[in-house]
Amino acid sequence: MEGFIQCLSAFIGCFGFTFIFRIQKNIRFSLIGSFLGTLGWFVYLVFASLDNIFLQSFIAMLCVSLLSEIMARVFKAPATIFIIIGCFPLVPGSGIYYTMLYAVQGMNDLFMESFLSTLGISISLALAILISSTAFQVYKRIKTKNYIDMG
Amino acid sequence: MNELEILQQINKIGQLLLKHGAEIYRVEESLKRMCEGFGFQDIEVFAIPSYFTLSLTLHDGTPYQSSRRSRSNRTHLDHLYELNCLVRQISNQELTLDEIKTIIHKIESEKLNYRLILIGYVVSAAMFCAFFGGHLTEMLVSALIGLILYYFIYLLERLDVNVIVRTILSSMVLASIAIIAQKTQFITNQQSVITGTLMLLVPGIAITNSLRDIIGGDFVSGLSRMIEAILLAASIAIGVGIMMMVLKGV
Incomplete structure (x- = not known):
């Protein structure tokens, strides 16, 4: 039940973000971006049994960014549009909060722990975007047979 | 066709792309492709998040060089999409100069809600x-x-x-x-x-x-x-x- 509420609020929240990033005419992009964000969070929850937030974030973001690239090809639009919207539920917002809370309260062990986990999640997200974008770049080169001349 | 006027519009497109949050490779590649579409030679583009420079050789052999600064960057994904479509159409030589001007003017003058x-x-x-x-x-x-x-x-x-x-x-x-x-x-x-x-x-x-x-x-x-x-x-x-x-x- 909690998961359902989270997915629903992630969808509407992402949809709100599309207005902030000024998608006002192409509502279909807003819907797809929000859907990808929700899907990302859903995947994150599905892999909860792994009990490893870094791996969960990585897999979820990999799904989001791969689908974003596919959508970009389908709609002939920049993939950034979908990735920017879709990454929001996975951004470690609560990590920033707890890091600061522990820092203020002077709990150095907990501070270090949450700081490192926030950093780790960010790196996992970054790695996922890196891998999927590179994969599509390579795919494009192979498909168009546009190899770099090693002369 | 007036080459300098075309180049002016191309520069404007580059500036708008930077402004509305395109990646650097997209800016560089778009400018390069558009110039190639018009048959210019020796095209070199270099861009960083707030600046780009474009140099090429015109059809009569004179060198051309321009640079634009874009300080107040503001993400606008709608415009990013429209510019992307515009760039593709221009590279495929589907538009005349007047049509390009109208589209750019439309993008620039659009009111935000x-x-x-x-x-x-x-x-x-x-x-x-x-x-x-x-x-x-x-x-x-x-x-x-x-x-x-x-x-x-x-x-x-x-x-x-x-x-x-x-x-x-x-x-x-x-x-x-x-x-x-x-x-x-x-x-x-x-x-x-x-x-x-x-x-x-x-x-x-x-x-x-x-x-x-x-x-x-x-x-x-x-x-x-x-x-x-x-x-x-x-x-x-x-x-x-x-x-x-x-x-x-x-």
Whole structure:
């Protein structure tokens, strides 16, 4: 039940973000971006049994960014549009909060722990975007047979 | 066809692409493809997040060089999409100069619907609060914070306040409202309100674009945007932290 509420609020929240990033005419992009964000969070929850937030974030973001690239090809639009919207539920917002809370309260062990986990999640997200974008770049080169001349 | 006029429009497209948040490789590639479409020779483009330069040889052999600066960058994904389509059409030689001019003019003169952006702030603040476990009263407070943040950020942008100071001040505002609401027993889950509303300040675009720049091999731009993202994330944390410290004893 909690998961359902989270997915629903992630969808509407992402949809709100599309207005902030000024998608006002192409509502279909807003819907797809929000859907990808929700899907990302859903995947994150599905892999909860792994009990490893870094791996969960990585897999979820990999799904989001791969689908974003596919959508970009389908709609002939920049993939950034979908990735920017879709990454929001996975951004470690609560990590920033707890890091600061522990820092203020002077709990150095907990501070270090949450700081490192926030950093780790960010790196996992970054790695996922890196891998999927590179994969599509390579795919494009192979498909168009546009190899770099090693002369 | 007048070459210089075409080049002027191409420069304008490049500037708009930078302004509305395109990746560096997209700017460079778009400019290059458009110029190739018109049959210019020796095309070299170099871009960083706030600047690009374009040099080429015209059909009669004279060299041409231009550069544009784009200081006030503002993400606008609608325009990014339209510009992307425009670039593709121009590279395929589907448009005449007048048509290009009309489309660019249409993009430039388009009025933003600020009310929708305000709705976006309110809705996403409330919904991300629910996402992090807030209930109805928490969502209400978050929506209020979203409303205040919209006007606060708008004001600071009008005053052209530096983006780091802006982020610190905005996160201080959101944290102080949330903490005060907690202290007056209006809400019980302060964490959900703060995390939900600070989502509005998270530099998502800087992170995404910096990574995609690095993939494209533009390490200078990628690093400068990554530093931007790290600084902004740190300023959010600093702003929230300051208010936590100040309001601790209240």
